[in-house]
Amino acid sequence: SQKIEQNSEALNIQEGKTATLTCNYTNYSPAYLQWYRQDPGRGPVFLLLIRENEKEKRKERLKVTFDTTLKQSLFHITASQPADSATYLCALEGSGGYQKVTFGTGTKLQVIP
Amino acid sequence: NAGVTQTPKFQVLKTGQSMTLQCAQDMNHNSMYWYRQDPGMGLRLIYYSASEGTTDKGEVPNGYNVSRLNKREFSLRLESAAPSQTSVYFCASLSGRVGKTNEKLFFGSGTQLSVL
Numbered sequence: 001s002q003k004i005e006q007n008s009e010a011l012n013i014q015e016g017k018t019a020t021l022t023c024n025y026t027n028y029s030p031a032y033l034q035w036y037r038q039d040p041g042r043g044p045v046f047l048l049l050i051r052e053n054e055k056e057k058r059k060e061r062l063k064v065t066f067d068t069t070l071k072q073s074l075f076h077i078t079a080s081q082p083a084d085s086a087t088y089l090c091a092l093e094g095s096g097g098y099q100k101v102t103f104g105t106g107t108k109l110q111v112i113p
Numbered sequence: 114n115a116g117v118t119q120t121p122k123f124q125v126l127k128t129g130q131s132m133t134l135q136c137a138q139d140m141n142h143n144s145m146y147w148y149r150q151d152p153g154m155g156l157r158l159i160y161y162s163a164s165e166g167t168t169d170k171g172e173v174p175n176g177y178n179v180s181r182l183n184k185r186e187f188s189l190r191l192e193s194a195a196p197s198q199t200s201v202y203f204c205a206s207l208s209g210r211v212g213k214t215n216e217k218l219f220f221g222s223g224t225q226l227s228v229l
Contacts, residue, residue: 099163100161100163101158
């Protein structure tokens with residue numbers, strides 16, 4: 001069966017350090033992978049998209065890698081700040097086509113001042 | 114430009130009652146979605162509509178029906194609510210096209226539903 005797995009345990013890091021979140025998937029062949037941020041009581045907000053033929057994508061302090069051989073994406077936040085504290089979700093195009101977007105369980109990040 | 118609007122924001126139902134969650138987007142997007150979010154489960158896809166006139170099942174469709182009324186509106190109906198349907202429901206729409214770089218989901222603010 002198809003699975004998208006993210007660390008279910010919260011990740012606590014010190015302010016200024018780099019946070020690294022993992023997204024692993026099985027039985028998908030996605031054309032792209034997305035990362036979203038979700039704050040308590042709100043809907044997710046899009047952060048980055050990376051395509052299957054891209055190894056790495058950057059946006060300001062964010063960096064995403066995509067390894068289709070390992071079936072894994074890594075999401076990095078450099079120089080983390082308390083304001084980065086949130087839940088981060090990865091999302092994939094499902095087997096129904098690019099419109100069928102399915103999500104991982106999310107990882108809660110806490111940046112400690 | 115409101116984006117994705119969901120109503121209601123909160124709802125309490127008794128087991129067996131029915132209700133419809135409404136969703137509308139004003140961004141002229143083709144694809145729309147309904148997700149539910151439970152603690153520790155992430156977002157699970159209930160139904161989606163790739164374009165006006167089409168709907169498809171997601172991961173957890175049982176107990177739900179949907180209607181894509183027009184390009185703007187996509188409603189989710191619970192015919193006979195059960196306590197297992199207590200959750201936060203999110204509607205979303207998808208921008209962009211295959212091959213382009215701007216595919217992303219825009220979400221509504223959610224509906225907190227409790228079934229007693």
